[in-house]
């Protein structure tokens with residue numbers, strides 16, 4: 645990954661009906677090379693991958709889907725994130741202005757230009773594909789002795805899912821939970837009646853069902869206990885929420901100004917973008933729960949006050 649996350653984990657599961665891969669890595673040649681090398685060390689080629697399950701639509705998780713599909717694999721993903729992808733590939737211009745989201749949240753032109761550049765970079769790590777099959781919450785997927793249950797875990801993306809193996813007491817959690825960090829909240833699904841943090845809190849609470857299950861995450865080491873890690877993650881979000889709440893003033897402020905008040909000035913445009921995206925998610929949560937007022941300026945942009 646060219647930006648902060650470094651290494652992406654993908655999971656290969658042998659079955660009596662060919663190989664199953666959970667997530668893919670980015671669409672670039674480097675990632676494809678690593679994947680083919682690792683497969684060959686196990687005595688396989690990409691053509692042995694019969695199915696690919698995708699946890700969410702981000703490029704590091706399904707960027708290689710198209711190439712694997714061309715090599716013969718069937719790609720499965722959630723209906724909701726498949727819809728997000730259709731929209732994403734239909735609107736390359738959205739990288740430049742991020743109109744649905746940032747059009748509402750004023751920022752200096754220099755910052756928005758750098759975010760646009762970064763968004764285009766991320767787009768280069770993706771490759772358009774049409775999934776062969778879609779799944780929904782609660783679906784049981786099974787092939788050649790493997791059985792995985794789909795659990796919707798929205799928050800990081802609108803259609804993020806985890807795959808549960810009850811037999812092996814493990815969840816493939818994508819970016820829903822990470823052992824040593826907390827993935828960003830979705831910037832995709834902010835609307836008057838839903839917000840990413842409400843979804844995330846609900847998805848984290850679901851993990852109480854899986855006490856003692858380990859978590860195979862999209863980045864970083866194995867999670868020992870998903871229920872415990874979910875509680876820690878909820879605590880992290882509550883602490884950030886408090887910071888944003890404390891940053892609110894009587895005077896209306898932009899999300900950018902409030903993100904700086906709450907989390908400090910960031911060195912890189914990418915970090916500033918993450919910080920502001922996070923602040924917007926938290927502000928929308930506060931707004932929906934009537935702990936912040938959201939005002940619409942004459943140019944349509946949003947300002948927040950206590």
Ligand SMILES: [Zn+2]
Nearest residue numbers: 700702800819
């Ligand atoms: Zn992700």
